[in-house]
Amino acid sequence: MAIFHLSVKTFSRSKGQSATASVAYRAGEKIKCDREGRTHDYTKKGGVLHSEIFLPPNAPSWANDRQQLWNQVEKAEKRKNSTVAREFEVALPYELDKEQRIALVQDFAKQIVERHGCAVDAHLHDDDKRTVKANHHAHIMLTTRKLEQDGFTDKTRELDQKQSGEIVYWREQWAKTVNKHLWEHGIDKQVDHRSLKEQGLEREPTIKMGVNASALERKGVKTERGDYNRAIKSYDPDKINKHLTTQFKQAEELYNKLQFIEKRLPEVKRDIADKQPSLYRSLDDMGISTAPPEERTIHNEQSETTTDRSSSRMVEQVTPERNSDERERRLLSVSKQESHKLGKGHTEEVGSKDSSISSTTSGDKLSDLQTNLSISEKRNLIKSFNEHIDKQAKKLLDEKLKKIREHAKLLSTEIEDIKSEKPLIFGKKEWQEKLDIKVEKYNRIREYHNYIESQGVTKEIRTDALRNYYLERPDAYDSIQAMDEEVGAFDKEQAQRELEQRQKYTVSRRIMLSNDKGMDR
Known part of the structure; x- marks a missing residue:
């Protein structure tokens, strides 16, 4: 310009x-x-x-x-x-x-x-x-x-x-x-x-670029002075005021909606209270530990309504095949030796310490639960399942770190023993080589421990937790997977409906604007 x-x-x-x-x-x-x-x-x-x-x-x-x-x-x-x-x-x-x-x-x-x-x-x-x-x-x-x-x-x-x-x-x-x-x-x-002040413009004046900065800007190299001037030029008070006005209207609409919801809270609370027993029974049947139902408050109700739907979806899609023959082949392929590699010890300890995983759940009961629960209840059930898996994955990680530390402790003891046996005259070279090998091995194990600890619960560890749950309770796992697919399909359908509504609104808006222009002529 x-x-x-x-x-x-x-x-x-x-x-x-x-x-x-x-x-x-x-x-x-x-x-x-x-x-x-x-x-x-x-x-x-x-x-x-x-x-x-x-x-x-x-x-x-x-x-x-x-x-x-x-x-x-x-x-x-x-x-x-x-x-x-x-x-x-x-x-x-x-x-x-x-x-x-x-x-x-x-x-x-x-x-x-x-x-x-x-x-x-x-x-x-x-x-x-x-x-x-x-x-x-x-x-x-x-x-x-x-x-x-x-x-x-x-x-x-x-x-x-x-x-x-x-x-x-x-x-x-x-x-x-x-x-x-x-x-x-x-x-x-x-x-x-005139100056910006004389023009009545609430904007900072730009600064002089200078020869060097101008030359760099012409070559496509951004400079601090150029960025400063661009930021000032992009400042548009009218645009900002318009944006703030729009946000204020949206906030006002949201406040009115919250007022309406607050008036209906007693009715909603009664409905939730009626459905809570069936939801907790469902969690118990899935082998997921639950605390006694807490008293519902307005704060709890509002905070739960803002929970992102995506958080209830299962993070990993490492589900076994739904076909029973394929699942049987997969289970048979897990030998005793491989089970030990995947963390058989972890599974046994988790299974023994976690009283929430029961060993008796009939397929009929799971099928009934899947049919009787609403979408919101299934969403909460999937969320609780994911939280349960996260806890089991954390236990697997802690057990793995514990075993690494025990191994490092044994090496540390061996190193101290070797140091105490330092020869006075003969055999110093062999002794030093033996000590260096142990120290190097100890350092590698310690670095490996720090690396595993810094990584936290990885996708592989969570996969192991899912696999352990599946091996213990395949029917419950299949039921959760079916619920997850159903909730996903429901969310997809809702998103499609919202998209169609927006498209219809856009078309109708264009028609109205076109009619208004025709009337102006």
């Missing part, structure tokens, strides 16, 4: 600057400085799109020659600290083409000549060749003295930095000139010379 930029610079001999060198660089030309006795050659400099001199009506003819003009400027100044030239550096809208940008600068330069009676040397630069995004700008050089028929006369003191009122005037004039040319070419954009 078009941006506003107008900065004023001065060129002074006290800074080691000269008017001839400055103009030669901006014009990309070769100019000999009579005062310095040297030539400034910038003919190899690229990016100069257009250069043009603008003079008062009664200016002498020699002023049309750039070299003579700026040598006369240097000659007119006698002091060693004289200000020899001024410059307006302006940004040009990239929405305008080459000829339109030239016309814009010509218009502005003529205004300067008319107001101050000085000579103006304007140079349009275009960095298209070295930048990704065009950097169109102009250097408008001004003489510090008025130019009349006999040459340079009085200083234009009104443009001194200390008297900034005139600078403010030219900033405003540049904005007006740019906006006029944009409007003439049908471009619906404007620039503003």
Whole structure:
């Protein structure tokens, strides 16, 4: 988009600057400085799109020659600290083409000549060749003295930095000139010379990028200054206020819904109280330990309603095949030796310590439970099953870590014994090798223990817990799996219905908008 930029610079001999060198660089030309006795050659400099001199009506003819003009400027100044030239550096809208940008600068330069009676040397630069995004700008050089028929006369003191009122005037004039040319070419954009505070905008001003940061940004490398400016430009108070208003309306609707739910809580609590006994019986029949039903409170009811449905789904789909023949083959394939590898000891200990896993559950009872329970009760049942499996997996992990520690303890004892048998003279080499082997083995076991502990309950350990439960209670496992599939199908169907409703709403909304537009015509 078009941006506003107008900065004023001065060129002074006290800074080691000269008017001839400055103009030669901006014009990309070769100019000999009579005062310095040297030539400034910038003919190899690229990016100069257009250069043009603008003079008062009664200016002498020699002023049309750039070299003579700026040598006369240097000659007119006698002091060693004289200000020899001024410059307006302006940004040009990239929405305008080459000829339109030239016309814009010509218009502005003529205004300067008319107001101050000085000579103006304007140079349009275009960095298209070295930048990704065009950097169109102009250097408008001004003489510090008025130019009349006999040459340079009085200083234009009104443009001194200390008297900034005139600078403010030219900033405003540049904005007006740019906006006029944009409007003439049908471009619906404007620039503003005022500060954000003067414009009444609650936004932080951007910071100057600088040469290095700008070069990096043009190459596609993001910089801290660029990120800061982008964040400021993306700030939109109207958009934020609209978003906050929408959120407030949504919160108000949610509050009204909660008020309605709270009024119906006594009825809901009675319904839950009626269904609780069957749910707890179902958990007991599945071999999952349950605590006695707690008294229901409004806080408990509301917190349970916000539980994510996805948490009730089974995490791993490592279920055995539903076909009884395939399941029988799978069970037969687990030999005694493999059972020990998978954690037979873990299974026996868990089975002996966990009184919640019963050994008598008939398939008929499970089938009845699956039929009689509602979707929400089945969802809670699956959640409790997953929590039960998580506990068993944690026990398997603890037992595994315990065995590793016991092994490490034995090695530590062996290491101490070897250290106590250190030979005095003969056999030191063999003794050291034996000790090193034990220490290395101990360190590997300790690292393995730390790794297993840091991993926590992995998918493999949880799979072992599921497998142990399946081997103990295949019917109960199948029933849970069937419930999980049923709940999943129910959730999928609900999601499909919601999608269809949204699509219907979208279509109806478009029809309404289309009808409204037709009525407006």
